[in-house]
Structures are given as structure tokens and as C-alpha cells.
Amino acid sequence: MFQFLLRLRYFQYLIGNDFLLSSKFRYNDLQKNIYLFRFRLANLIFQFGYQMEYRLKELIQQTLNRFENDTHSVEEFFLVHQKFLEKLEQIKSRVINSDFIRQQFRTIAKFCHTNSDVQSLTDTTVKNRRQSIVDNINKLDRKT
Structure with a gap:
């Protein structure tokens, strides 16, 4: 577990340093702003980490x-261990498999594979998010 955290911290350090060095320059390739892409990717990695x-x-x-505090027998050790594994599974489902993380990666992937410029992609993404917020509020209103 601690090895995982150390690797994650080192990975964040590498990505962060690479981002800071390269963010002084802006590259334009087919009207895409690589600076914005790198910022989004670095930000997502830091959030996730x-x-x-x-x-x-x-x-x-x-x-x-x-x-x-709570273990006095082998059975109690086993129960604490089981609880630990259940919580790990919850973390996996909430963080690793979360819709938010998936949506962020999809936005970045869309940015990589599109031929449109950054402004139109950003406008479309904002418009879609606003629409999904309105849809969610309407669903909540229907349930009550």
C-alpha cells in the first residue's frame, strides 16, 4: 500500500515537473492548443492522485x-481484515470507477482526436454540462 502511494507521489512529481517546464511554451498543431491539453491532463492526474x-x-x-483497540482473538483479526478489504472495494468503485473520472478522461480523449479548435470544444463541453445539470434537476423534480 505504501509502495503504491510512493509511486503515485513520484509519478505526480514527474508529471508536474514536465508540465511546469513545458508550460512556458505554447505549441499550435492543427489549431489545437497543446498547452491546454497538458494542463487538463496534469490537473486530472493530480486530482485523482x-x-x-x-x-x-x-x-x-x-x-x-x-x-x-478491537482485536483480542483471531476471529476479530479476521473481521477487521474483511472490513479493510470491503473498504478497499468501495474506494475502487467510488474513485477509480467513478463517472467523474471517466468523464474527464473522455473529455481529454475527445480533445486529442478532434480536428476542431479548443474554443469550440470547450463551448460544446460547457453547453453539454449545463444541459446535463438541467436534465438531472428535472429528474429530481419528477421523483418528488
Whole structure:
């Protein structure tokens, strides 16, 4: 677990340094602004990394506290371990498989494969997000 966190931190460090060095320059290729793409990608990696790191540290601390305070037999050790595995599965489903992370990667992938310029892509994305917010509010209104 700690090895994973160390690797994640190192990966963030590499991406962050690479981004800071290259962000001084702007590259234009087929009317695409690579600077904006790199910013979005770096931002997504940092968001994802910090979310994972926070949740894993919290889970490890809770598990250590339970081992120290709530375990007096082998059966109790097993129950704490089972709870730990269940929480890991929840983190996986909430963070790694979350719709937000998927949507962000889809936006970046769309940006990579489109021939339109950044402004039109951004306008379309904002318009679609506004529409989805309105749709979600309408669904909530129908349920009540």
C-alpha cells in the first residue's frame, strides 16, 4: 500500500515537473492548443492522485486503530481484515470507477482526436454540462 502511494507521489512529481517546464511554451498543431491539453491532463492526474492518497491513508489509519483497540482473538483479526478489504472495494468503485473520472478522461480523449479548435470544444463541453445539470434537476423534480 505504501509502495503504491510512493509511486503515485513520484509519478505526480514527474508529471508536474514536465508540465511546469513545458508550460512556458505554447505549441499550435492543427489549431489545437497543446498547452491546454497538458494542463487538463496534469490537473486530472493530480486530482485523482490526491483523492486516492487521502482515502487510502484514512483507511490505513482506521484499520490500524481497529487492530490496536478491537482485536483480542483471531476471529476479530479476521473481521477487521474483511472490513479493510470491503473498504478497499468501495474506494475502487467510488474513485477509480467513478463517472467523474471517466468523464474527464473522455473529455481529454475527445480533445486529442478532434480536428476542431479548443474554443469550440470547450463551448460544446460547457453547453453539454449545463444541459446535463438541467436534465438531472428535472429528474429530481419528477421523483418528488
